Amino acid sequence: MTELGSTPAQTVGPYLAIGLPWPDGPYATVEDAEHAVWIRGIVYDGAGVPVPDALVETWQADQYGRFASPADSNEVATGFRGFGRCPTDLEGLYGIRTVRPGPVREPDGVEQAPHIDVAVFARGLLHQVVTRIYFPENERANAADPVLTRVPMERRDTLIARIGPDGYRFDVRLQGAGETVFFDV
Amino acid sequence: MRSPRQRSEPTEHGGYRRDPEGTHPPLDSPSYRSTVLRHPKQPLILLPHRMTELTGPVFGEDRIGPVDHDLTRQHAAEPQGQRIIVHGRLLDGNGKPVPHSLVEIWQANAGGRYRHTGDRWPSPLDPNFDGVGRTLTDARGNYEFITIKPGAYPWGNHDNAWRPAHIHFSLFGTAFPQRLVTQMYFPDDPLFAQDPIFNSVPDPAARQRMVSEFDLARTVDHWALAFRFDIVLRGSAATPFEDEEHEA
Numbered sequence: 001m002t003e004l005g006s007t008p009a010q011t012v013g014p015y016l017a018i019g020l021p022w023p024d025g026p027y028a029t030v031e032d033a034e035h036a037v038w039i040r041g042i043v044y045d046g047a048g049v050p051v052p053d054a055l056v057e058t059w060q061a062d063q064y065g066r067f068a069s070p071a072d073s074n075e076v077a078t079g080f081r082g083f084g085r086c087p088t089d090l091e092g093l094y095g096i097r098t099v100r101p102g103p104v105r106e107p108d109g110v111e112q113a114p115h116i117d118v119a120v121f122a123r124g125l126l127h128q129v130v131t132r133i134y135f136p137e138n139e140r141a142n143a144a145d146p147v148l149t150r151v152p153m154e155r156r157d158t159l160i161a162r163i164g165p166d167g168y169r170f171d172v173r174l175q176g177a178g179e180t181v182f183f184d185v
Numbered sequence: 186m187r188s189p190r191q192r193s194e195p196t197e198h199g200g201y202r203r204d205p206e207g208t209h210p211p212l213d214s215p216s217y218r219s220t221v222l223r224h225p226k227q228p229l230i231l232l233p234h235r236m237t238e239l240t241g242p243v244f245g246e247d248r249i250g251p252v253d254h255d256l257t258r259q260h261a262a263e264p265q266g267q268r269i270i271v272h273g274r275l276l277d278g279n280g281k282p283v284p285h286s287l288v289e290i291w292q293a294n295a296g297g298r299y300r301h302t303g304d305r306w307p308s309p310l311d312p313n314f315d316g317v318g319r320t321l322t323d324a325r326g327n328y329e330f331i332t333i334k335p336g337a338y339p340w341g342n343h344d345n346a347w348r349p350a351h352i353h354f355s356l357f358g359t360a361f362p363q364r365l366v367t368q369m370y371f372p373d374d375p376l377f378a379q380d381p382i383f384n385s386v387p388d389p390a391a392r393q394r395m396v397s398e399f400d401l402a403r404t405v406d407h408w409a410l411a412f413r414f415d416i417v418l419r420g421s422a423a424t425p426f427e428d429e430e431h432e433a
């Protein structure tokens with residue numbers, strides 16, 4: 001078998017907004033899906049300044065832990081796409097309409113706490129950074145989660161969403177005080 | 186970007202192979218000034234590939250309009266500039282084509298100006314060019330766009346800084362770790378030497394993989410030049426092991 005070297009990543013640059021946003025991008029599930037919520041947050045740089053030219057993408061299971069992907073043989077909930085994409089606005093704010101995912105049972109029997117994979121692209125990011133959103137309601141599952149337990153205790157709270165007015169709040173701090181935990185995927 | 190200690194950890198139950206050091210740019214690349222306040226300073230934590238990383242979104246024809254692949258036919262008249270065909274194959278690191286996969290592009294016009302309110306450099310907008318394209322790869326992983334060659338543009342990163350002509354590409358593959366946003370460059374661009382974004386890729390061989398090839402065979406007489414740009418996404422680590430077992 002030939003192994004081919006990957007094409008390198010490059011920044012989305014300052015003009016990503018002409019190419020990447022979709023009108024239905026923020027809707028990981030249909031607007032009126034049962035238990036649908038908004039996850040909103042601000043992306044900050046190392047000076048604490050909101051980043052107005054970033055794009056947040058999310059990928060997750062539905063409320064039953066099933067993925068809208070050919071690699072998962074289970075049917076997902078109606079209207080559930082599982083993928084969300086939202087550019088940040090001038091205040092650095094993004095929003096994704098989705099449902100809180102269910103726990104994900106792995107083929108090896110391990111159970112992952114409800115979580116959302118998140119990729120952030122921006123001018124000044126030569127490669128997307130990847131983080132995860134966990135939920136405050138799942139304290140016990142979070143404590144046993146195979147990924148969260150790799151994160152030093154004192155930094156775990158950067159991965160846990162807070163309850164917000166119409167769903168959840170999840171800010172991303174690219175650098176500095178309270179820096180969000182990012183993963184090597 | 187990652188420490189040797191993290192890289193030596195095995196990939197659990199058939200994830201995606203991790204790229205060798207030097208394939209992707211370090212997030213901390215100070216000569217590209219915008220990275221200074223935007224790169225994480227804490228080490229990245231290794232994410233073993235589980236269900237969330239072994240899956241990814243799939244998009245269909247419903248996302249693609251009839252002229253989305255032809256950036257020269259999206260307005261009443263044709264845009265200014267050198268008409269080009271940009272085509273290639275989307276492959277994974279095992280050399281397997283990635284069929285029916287979404288490819289998105291965006292670019293500047295022939296004068297190097299983007300249709301974006303933030304782009305104010307004194308080169309005119311072209312009323313017949315948006316600079317945005319979208320297509321799906323076919324059953325064999327091939328894609329094709331018709332567009333015009335973008336111009337270089339100044340960007341103020343350093344004294345007299347110019348971006349080499351490029352087209353932004355966004356790819357999904359079939360799983361979250363394959364997601365890639367990159368830039369396609371044109372062969373022998375004299376602006377490469379002074380561009381910190383192009384040169385942010387440490388491995389020179391990897392850097393060359395972002396440079397398209399002039400493709401004489403695909404040019405169309407009296408109509409368009411052609412460039413070939415094959416794109417490689419990370420390969421699944423599981424496949425070679427399975428093959429070895431079958432062959433053994």
Ligand SMILES: [Fe+2]
Pocket residue numbers: 013348351353
């Ligand atoms: Fe650009």
